[in-house]
Amino acid sequence: GAVVSQHPSRVICKSGTSVKIECRSLDFQATTMFWYRQFPKQSLMLMATSNEGSKATYEQGVEKDKFLINHASLTLSTLTVTSAHPEDSSFYICSASHGMEQYFGPGTRLTVT
């Protein structure tokens, strides 16, 4: 149990376009989901916390207008990178809370050309 999926697993987009990443909890309902970013050879940095039906809470330094988060249901949260640029290329990982733990998705590798 407690499986989290992400789609797509890998995406390449052109500079200036937007890309949407989906995070789904497959076998449980998650009132809270988290989005992390990981640059090569670095740690996971929390970008935002999203609660179902309310606005996401962004960490300091994360542009909320650039990284749009929607948590419309208890099993789905989406991260949209708007007007992506090469510096947004990174590994994006979501997690969903279940009880007192987080369960992590497999990650999405975004490359902006």
Next chain:
Amino acid sequence: AQKVTQAQTEISVVEKEDVTLDCVYETRDTTYYLFWYKQPPSGELVFLIRRNSFDEQNEISGRYSWNFQKSTSSFNFTITASQVVDSAVYFCALSDPLGTYKYIFGTGTRLKVLA
């Protein structure tokens, strides 16, 4: 403020050697969780262990063992008789289960096990 420090950036060992990965944490909370995750080249985080702040018993799971010492705020991870498949980045993390549920990750230790 919460913080997790993994001072070892990269460790290389020869297969069958034992290796210990260090983790030191800082928190003002009395109730907290500590975790270890493995991240192989595929990128997916693999859960290894969760320890709550009230349980200081050491744990052994196969070749893996963990030493939790509140007195030194450390939660070290030892791999016995390392294997090439153990090569990965290992992250220690701290969470606040009664509050924000946020996970604070250390910077990770890259382990290379050489055949």
